Amino acid sequence: MASTVATDRTPATFEEIWATLDRTAKLQEEQALAWEKREKERLEREREREARARKHEEERLEREEREKEHARKREEEREKERLEREEREKEHEKKREAERLEREEREKEHARKREEEREKERLEREEREKEHEKKREAERQEWEKRKADWEHLREMVAENSRVADAYNAKAEALYRRFGDVIEHLVAPGMVDSFDDLGISLEIKRPHKRKIKEDDQTIAEVDLTLENDETVVIVETKARVRLDDVRDHVSRMEKLRGYYDRQGDSRKLMGAIAGAVFGLSERITTRKAGFFTVVQRGDTMMIDVPDDFKPREW
DSSP states (O other): HHHHHHHSOOOHHHHHHHHHHHHHHHHHHHHHHHHHHHHHHHHHHHHHHHHHHHHHHHHHHHHHHHHHHHHHHHHHHEEEHHHHHHHHHHHHHHHHEEEEHHHHHHHHHHHHHHHHHHHHHHHHHHHHHHHHHHHHHHHHHHHHHHHTTTHHHHHHHHHHHHHHHHHHHHHHHHHHHHHHHHHHHHHHHHHHHHTTTOOOOEEEEOOOEEEEEEEEEEEEEEEEEEEHHHHHHHHEEEOOOOOHHHHHHHHHHHHHHHHTTEEEEEEEEEEEEEEEEEEHHHHHHHHHEEEEEEETEEEEEEEOTTOOOOOOO
């Protein structure tokens, strides 16, 4: 059969044979180049793998070295801390010992002082007791001396008490009478004083009167000055006391209600007049918003400081 195949084929020419050999050579060359390329790539990968392995090994060795160095430093720091702690404990122990000795010394000193103070107090107590005994003896002798005069003294006290009661009754009557006199002194001077302040007022009710509503007394008013817009309620006292100021505030509040119920919307202001008007009473009166009326010569005039602002009800 082989001979038959060979006989059937057309003999190849030189060019065909050369072309076939050339293709074969090129194919072999390409295969060789491909193999060489693959080998180079394999070697390159191998070198990279070895380089990575070396790098990993170097990093591992470096890491181990760092860990060793870190461990050494930690050990050194622990040793240093231990030595410092021992040093601090020794120093603290010394300090505690010094404080203990100092405390014992203070306690001894305190005990010594307490003992000295107790001894001093004992001596002073004995001295006071002796002095007290002397004083009691002197008082006893004085009592014995005055005992004979005691009955006479009681009689004198009883007599003085009767005289004082009579004097107080007369003084009270005098103050009431003096209050009536002040009312007559206040009215003319106050009208002039309010004129000086630019407030024109007239005396509507110059005498004390009771303000009543439904047969009940609401308030007692000593003096009233009025105009179409304002009503001034004046309280007169021989001697002004702090309670008088509080009473007048209450009186003004009651009168405000009374005037409102009467349909009178005029503003209300207050004043307190007194023959004897102390400084603290004047200050309290002005703080309450009242005019202070004081005696000047033969009449009563309003005393108004620059910063005073009257209260309106």
